[in-house]
Amino acid sequence: MTLLRHIATFAVIGAIMLIASSAPVTDARASRRAATRTPPTRVVIGHSVQGRPIVAWEFGRASARRKILVVGCIHGNECAGLAITAALRRQQVPNGVQLWLVPEMNPDGTAADTRQNAHGVDLNRNFPYRWQAISDPTYYSGPRAVSEPETQAAIRLVRRIRPAVTIWYHQHMDLVDMAGGDRGVARRYAQLAGLRPTCLTFLSGVETGWSNHSFPGTTSFVVELPAGPVASDALARHVRAVMAMELGQRSGSATRCDSITPAA
Numbered sequence: 697m698t699l700l701r702h703i704a705t706f707a708v709i710g711a712i713m714l715i716a717s718s719a720p721v722t723d724a725r726a727s728r729r730a731a732t733r734t735p736p737t738r739v740v741i742g743h744s745v746q747g748r749p750i751v752a753w754e755f756g757r758a759s760a761r762r763k764i765l766v767v768g769c770i771h772g773n774e775c776a777g778l779a780i781t782a783a784l785r786r787q788q789v790p791n792g793v794q795l796w797l798v799p800e801m802n803p804d805g806t807a808a809d810t811r812q813n814a815h816g817v818d819l820n821r822n823f824p825y826r827w828q829a830i831s832d833p834t835y836y837s838g839p840r841a842v843s844e845p846e847t848q849a850a851i852r853l854v855r856r857i858r859p860a861v862t863i864w865y866h867q868h869m870d871l872v873d874m875a876g877g878d879r880g881v882a883r884r885y886a887q888l889a890g891l892r893p894t895c896l897t898f899l900s901g902v903e904t905g906w907s908n909h910s911f912p913g914t915t916s917f918v919v920e921l922p923a924g925p926v927a928s929d930a931l932a933r934h935v936r937a938v939m940a941m942e943l944g945q946r947s948g949s950a951t952r953c954d955s956i957t958p959a960a
């Protein structure tokens with residue numbers, strides 16, 4: 697498992713280097729577009745346990761009515777989504793939309809290649825909605841709800857911008873969890889990304905549960921990418937799927953689960 701994880705990490709680094717190596721062309725295209733769009737703003741939304749900044753990139757006008765939030769990685773050993781947030785930085789955001797990218801919600805975990813933060817807490821069991829104490833080290837919930845600075849930063853950001861859609865990338869279940877809110881939104885993402893839309897069974901203290909419960913009319917969902925890096929054709933599909941979220945697309949029932957999948 698550890699070896700696989702390292703292979704996956706190197707593959708992700710390789711993919712990032714590949715993207716970086718094509719930078720001259722991309723930069724030229726970006727600079728042609730720059731005149732017609734507001735450059736992104738870098739916002740530090742908090743700091744990790746070890747003091748690393750948690751950085752958000754804000755694209756588009758603050759006055760935009762529709763806000764979209766995309767988080768590349770919260771479990772530090774499931775970071776293939778960073779390739780998607782990197783690709784999204786090169787896309788133009790439609791008028792009337794503001795896109796927020798948070799590549800790393802758990803920078804200490806990413807640095808250490810651990811699921812948890814530097815306190816050993818699974819941040820996605822630390823949110824306040826139906827929080828329960830979990831002592832299993834893999835899914836350790838923390839001593840109380842919202843005990844961790846990374847969780848606090850995520851909550852502050854969501855409360856501040858009230859995203860219509862929030863997307864959280866994880867690995868390696870290879871599905872989209874239509875976690876709540878308008879399930880048609882997550883279903884549309886799954887269609888475009890080529891992943892299976894399903895509903896995972898209940899988990900306590902997860903972000904999607906908190907966000908969908910706290911902000912009716914909004915949708916937060918999880919994209920479980922397959923193991924390994926995101927291939928270039930899949931990357932293009934995910935970028936298109938995020939664009940569909942920006943444009944307000946959805947599909948089918950708002951409440952029905954297409955299937956139920958055990959969360960663990």
Ligand SMILES: [Zn+2]
Pocket residue numbers: 771774866867
């Ligand atoms: Zn995860």
